[in-house]
Amino acid sequence: MPAVRGVDLEIAPGETLGLAGESGCGKSTLAMALLRLVPPSTQITGSIKLAGQDILTMKPGQLRAARWAQASVVFQGAQHVLNPVRRIGRQIDEAIEAHGSASASRAGELLDLVGLGARRGDDYPHELSGGQKQRALIAMALACDPLLLIADEPTTALDVMVQAQILQLLDNIKRERGLSMLFITHDLSVLSHTADRVAVMYAGRIIEVGAGDALLRNSLHPYSKALTASFPVIGDPSSRHQPRGLAGDPPDPNNLPSGCPFHPRCTVATDECQSVDVKLRHVSDDEKRSVACVLVGKQ
Amino acid sequence: MNDLVPSTSPRDMTWARRKQALARVWRELRHDRAGFVSLLVLLGFGLVALSAPLIADRSLLLAAAGRNNPDLASPSAQFLLGTDDIGRDVLAQLVWGSRVSLFIGIFATVVAVVIGSVVGLVAGYVKGKVATVLLAIDEFFLVVPFLPLAIVLAVILGRSPVTLAIVIGITSWAGSARLVRAQVLTLSERAYVERARALGAGTWQIIFRHVLPGVTPLIIANATLIVPGAILTESTLSFLGFGDRLSPSWGKLLDGAQSSGSITLNAWWYYLPPGLCIITVVLAFTLFGRALERIFDPRLAGR
Amino acid sequence: MTATESLLNVSNVHVAYPARRRGGKSARAVDGVDLEIHPGEIVALVGESGCGKTTLARAILGLQETSEGSIAFGGELLPTSASGKKAFRRRAQIVFQDPTASLNPRHSVYEIVAEGLRIHGLGENEHQVVKNALQQCGLHPAERYMLKYPHELSGGQRQRVVIAGAMVLKPQLLVADEPVSSLDASVRGEILALLQRLARDENMAVLVVTHDLGLPWNIADRIAVMYLGRIVEIGTTEELMANPKHPYTQALLSVVLEHLGMPQQILVGEMPDPTEISSGCRFHPRCPLVQSGEAQRLGIADRCTHEDPLLQISGSQQSVACHAVGV
Numbered sequence: 001m002p003a004v005r006g007v008d009l010e011i012a013p014g015e016t017l018g019l020a021g022e023s024g025c026g027k028s029t030l031a032m033a034l035l036r037l038v039p040p041s042t043q044i045t046g047s048i049k050l051a052g053q054d055i056l057t058m059k060p061g062q063l064r065a066a067r068w069a070q071a072s073v074v075f076q077g078a079q080h081v082l083n084p085v086r087r088i089g090r091q092i093d094e095a096i097e098a099h100g101s102a103s104a105s106r107a108g109e110l111l112d113l114v115g116l117g118a119r120r121g122d123d124y125p126h127e128l129s130g131g132q133k134q135r136a137l138i139a140m141a142l143a144c145d146p147l148l149l150i151a152d153e154p155t156t157a158l159d160v161m162v163q164a165q166i167l168q169l170l171d172n173i174k175r176e177r178g179l180s181m182l183f184i185t186h187d188l189s190v191l192s193h194t195a196d197r198v199a200v201m202y203a204g205r206i207i208e209v210g211a212g213d214a215l216l217r218n219s220l221h222p223y224s225k226a227l228t229a230s231f232p233v234i235g236d237p238s239s240r241h242q243p244r245g246l247a248g249d250p251p252d253p254n255n256l257p258s259g260c261p262f263h264p265r266c267t268v269a270t271d272e273c274q275s276v277d278v279k280l281r282h283v284s285d286d287e288k289r290s291v292a293c294v295l296v297g298k299q
Numbered sequence: 300m301n302d303l304v305p306s307t308s309p310r311d312m313t314w315a316r317r318k319q320a321l322a323r324v325w326r327e328l329r330h331d332r333a334g335f336v337s338l339l340v341l342l343g344f345g346l347v348a349l350s351a352p353l354i355a356d357r358s359l360l361l362a363a364a365g366r367n368n369p370d371l372a373s374p375s376a377q378f379l380l381g382t383d384d385i386g387r388d389v390l391a392q393l394v395w396g397s398r399v400s401l402f403i404g405i406f407a408t409v410v411a412v413v414i415g416s417v418v419g420l421v422a423g424y425v426k427g428k429v430a431t432v433l434l435a436i437d438e439f440f441l442v443v444p445f446l447p448l449a450i451v452l453a454v455i456l457g458r459s460p461v462t463l464a465i466v467i468g469i470t471s472w473a474g475s476a477r478l479v480r481a482q483v484l485t486l487s488e489r490a491y492v493e494r495a496r497a498l499g500a501g502t503w504q505i506i507f508r509h510v511l512p513g514v515t516p517l518i519i520a521n522a523t524l525i526v527p528g529a530i531l532t533e534s535t536l537s538f539l540g541f542g543d544r545l546s547p548s549w550g551k552l553l554d555g556a557q558s559s560g561s562i563t564l565n566a567w568w569y570y571l572p573p574g575l576c577i578i579t580v581v582l583a584f585t586l587f588g589r590a591l592e593r594i595f596d597p598r599l600a601g602r
Numbered sequence: 603m604t605a606t607e608s609l610l611n612v613s614n615v616h617v618a619y620p621a622r623r624r625g626g627k628s629a630r631a632v633d634g635v636d637l638e639i640h641p642g643e644i645v646a647l648v649g650e651s652g653c654g655k656t657t658l659a660r661a662i663l664g665l666q667e668t669s670e671g672s673i674a675f676g677g678e679l680l681p682t683s684a685s686g687k688k689a690f691r692r693r694a695q696i697v698f699q700d701p702t703a704s705l706n707p708r709h710s711v712y713e714i715v716a717e718g719l720r721i722h723g724l725g726e727n728e729h730q731v732v733k734n735a736l737q738q739c740g741l742h743p744a745e746r747y748m749l750k751y752p753h754e755l756s757g758g759q760r761q762r763v764v765i766a767g768a769m770v771l772k773p774q775l776l777v778a779d780e781p782v783s784s785l786d787a788s789v790r791g792e793i794l795a796l797l798q799r800l801a802r803d804e805n806m807a808v809l810v811v812t813h814d815l816g817l818p819w820n821i822a823d824r825i826a827v828m829y830l831g832r833i834v835e836i837g838t839t840e841e842l843m844a845n846p847k848h849p850y851t852q853a854l855l856s857v858v859l860e861h862l863g864m865p866q867q868i869l870v871g872e873m874p875d876p877t878e879i880s881s882g883c884r885f886h887p888r889c890p891l892v893q894s895g896e897a898q899r900l901g902i903a904d905r906c907t908h909e910d911p912l913l914q915i916s917g918s919q920q921s922v923a924c925h926a927v928g929v
Binding site: 130132160168232235241242244246247249250 | 757795813815821840868873
């Protein structure tokens with residue numbers, strides 16, 4: 001079952017790439033594959049280069065070193081990721097110890113950095129709120145000073161205000177450390193604030209990529225257009241009393257439509273779309289936009 | 300997914316769905332070798348029990364029947380499993396004994412499951428003071444050693460097969476109640492039960508529409524696991540001399556074998572067959588029950 | 603709003619959960635709420651998790667006991683007898699957040715939608731009523747969906763089935779608790795459009811409970827913002843979104859309306875537990891006006907820490923509970 005079908009991505013140092021898509025589009029699978037955190041039976045083809053080294057051909061020792069010290073992950077569903085019977089500080093220490101130099105103050109420093117305060121290291125996960133747990137996860141992810149932070153739906157279960165706090169935190173950390181970030185989410189409104197560039201995924205492929213603001217304000221691919229329309233801009237009269245959505249359901253990865261996988265739900269699909277599955281291609285220079293649609297970029 | 304004709308009424312469709320579910324259970328059972336073989340074994344025993352009159356005449360069980368036969372004779376063409384200490388045909392007693400053992404085992408299970416399910420259902424759904432009282436009673440029956448209790452009850456209530464079955468049922472219901480209660484508690488917390496309440500459903504409507512269908516597979520699987528225990532209890536009671544005075548049973552055969560010294564005399568045809576029968580039936584019910592549990596389990600998880 | 607008689611009148615409702623331990627404090631999930639809903643209008647009850655919006659919604663439907671206050675539906679208080687409560691269920695229905703959990707996996711779509719009819723003995727013409735409800739909720743052709751089971755449907759379809767199951771009773775009020783949060787983004791719009799259409803076509807009032815501020819902009823006529831068990835601001839969607847008056851509402855909107863280039867007011871900390879409601883205005887520990895000293899300047903700082911502000915009318919349809927408003 002192909003979860004990801006041919007994805008090219010690049011993240012520059014210090015850049016945040018937003019990866020948007022709905023459930024089943026393959027974005028989480030892609031994120032886990034980046035560090036080979038997928039089940040052993042999964043086949044990954046292609047190449048994944050982190051700081052010049054190919055993750056897919058690394059030996060286990062190198063891979064372990066790369067995980068967490070070069071790239072780390074902030075998982076979604078914080079409550080299920082933290083060990084409920086160990087103190088927060090200890091869990092952070094474990095992450096550090098697993099990679100070499102252990103330093104007791106380090107956990108405290110990291111907790112300060114994420115706004116929790118060193119004293120919270122003595123708390124158990126259940127004593128923390130949702131937002132606080134997420135901060136703890138971020139502290140853990142930063143434990144080994146990675147170059148790249150992969151954040152998989154880090155704010156999904158959180159309230160609007162707490163979400164804003166976490167996003168602000170990530171923004172500060174990013175600027176202070178020159179961290180690159182892959183921010184995965186289904187909530188496009190979050191990306192407008194955090195991402196330098198945005199890639200939209202559908203049925204295992206990236207169907208549009210470009211500069212963050214520009215893409216979200218003016219999407220070109222019919223799916224991206226529909227997705228951005230689903231998140232109304234408050235104050236915009238065109239969405240007042242006009243909830244917009246997409247008919248049909250995301251496709252079954254085992255049973256993808258022929259040609260462009262989006263064509264059954266596409267309002268502007270042509271006959272060509274049923275047989276031709278065009279790849280991502282460059283359509284605009286100044287916005288660095290690429291779109292995978294026969295109808296875009298024909299001029 | 301089969302495409303049912305649109306003119307099919309929803310009721311027909313429900314039955315079609317139920318048949319499909321049963322077919323699925325049957326299919327999975329066929330694949331489960333241990334479970335399937337056990338089922339065949341049990342059906343075999345059932346067949347033998349039902350056709351007892353065809354295999355051996357009832358009169359062979361009377362004490363008088365053995366008068367002209369050699370005592371503790373080893374198996375021969377006339378007596379396939381030899382004779383007992385007063386000359387009666389062991390095979391006849393074994394076959395007629397299977398009736399008693401199986402009957403008591405199954406009837407006792409029915410008693411246990413009915414009591415256990417009702418108690419579990421009420422304690423799990425109604426909660427409150429009633430539940431507390433029921434749970435205390437349940438705890439009592441869980442903690443009290445079943446054998447002394449069974450013996451006392453047998454002496455008080457009498458020792459016919461039916462009363463024995465009731466007695467054994469009374470000592471076996473407590474575990475079922477716990478299981479049923481746990482499942483009922485889980486089910487009553489489900490969102491679709493809350494939805495039913497929001498729609499205006501009363502307690503009984505919810506129990507019949509949502510809770511019972513979810514608990515029934517569990518009860519069935521659990522019942523098949525109670526039968527072996529019931530049969531063993533019956534055998535034990537009979538062995539100890541507290542069983543039915545008149546009818547033969549496997550436990551009674553074992554008692555007879557032991558008290559007549561057939562073990563030291565190496566009259567294996569007397570003590571081995573009943574023992575093996577008990578072990579086989581108990582094992583078969585256990586394996587079959589486990590297989591059912593496995594098959595029903597994904598359904599218990601809510602499919 | 604015209605002077606139509608209100609359909610639902612919530613008056614000084616409190617829901618307090620008793621203390622867990624002896625000497626502990628009770629959790630005041632709903633701490634004095636007044637709310638009126640008119641026939642056919644869509645009201646959004648907005649707030650963060652823990653603010654009591656779900657508890658209030660359930661209390662309105664009689665699924666949750668109130669410790670104080672009264673709820674009147676169609677001019678009459680909520681019934682207390684079993685048969686009265688059952689009759690009330692036909693007039694007010696609820697759609698829960700998770701459509702998958704709300705559907706019994708063993709029941710077919712037909713049985714699920716017909717359940718309400720069977721409970722109330724409205725069996726005649728059952729097939730036709732179920733069919734109409736399914737079609738009204740966008741499941742065409744109804745016959746094909748009737749025979750399906752929940753696991754064969756997508757999230758959006760399941761939610762439509764739930765809504766259809768509520769609509770067969772022809773309720774006057776539909777409470778939707780986070781109706782689209784567990785659904786994919788692209789499906790969200792369709793379900794919201796459905797709710798809007800049903801409200802208009804059936805003159806049915808809808809109370810949507812949500813933490814998503816974009817949702818009211820899409821479909822709600824009025825918004826009530828809740829914080830720690832109280833409604834702190836309420837008004838028409840246009841008014842409230844264009845001109846939020848309560849500092850909490852302002853902060854929430856500033857965080858969501860970033861495209862307007864407004865400075866974000868990210869509040870510090872999180873909403874406290876309902877057992878720890880501070881004296882005076884419950885928002886004052888996190889209020890930007892208090893923290894920046896603005897409250898001091900306005901001369902209301904003392905009132906903020908000692909006096910619990912009441913909802914007061916400010917603007918044509920807006921009410922705010924804040925000492926700084928009207929100063």
